[in-house]
Amino acid sequence: MATLTYVYADQTAALGPLATYAEPHAYDLCELHAQRLSAPRGWEVIRLPQDPAALQPSEDDLVALANAVREAARPPEVEEPRGTGVEVGRRGHLRVLRSTDA
Numbered sequence: 001m002a003t004l005t006y007v008y009a010d011q012t013a014a015l016g017p018l019a020t021y022a023e024p025h026a027y028d029l030c031e032l033h034a035q036r037l038s039a040p041r042g043w044e045v046i047r048l049p050q051d052p053a054a055l056q057p058s059e060d061d062l063v064a065l066a067n068a069v070r071e072a073a074r075p076p077e078v079e080e081p082r083g084t085g086v087e088v089g090r091r092g093h094l095r096v097l098r099s100t101d102a
Contacts, residue, residue: 016048
């Protein structure tokens with residue numbers, strides 16, 4: 001993965017490590033497209049070296065992923081219905097209730 005950034009005034013395309021935040025005129029590319037990148041005639045392409053260690057998930061990434069999975073697996077807090085009701089119908093596991101509260 002790499003981020004491509006254009007500098008129109010300098011007619012330069014810079015291809016480097018993945019950006020950590022969104023920026024206008026910056027595009028994330030997969031490895032295949034980063035390797036095949038070409039620029040318009042007259043433009044210079046600067047390819048910044050990538051740190052191989054940066055391509056591996058960090059401990060912070062793994063902890064964030066584990067926390068996200070844990071949060072998604074937590075059952076939603078459902079507020080219990082208040083008041084009273086009388087069952088007036090049933091179909092399978094579903095019940096129709098009519099409120100006795102006025």
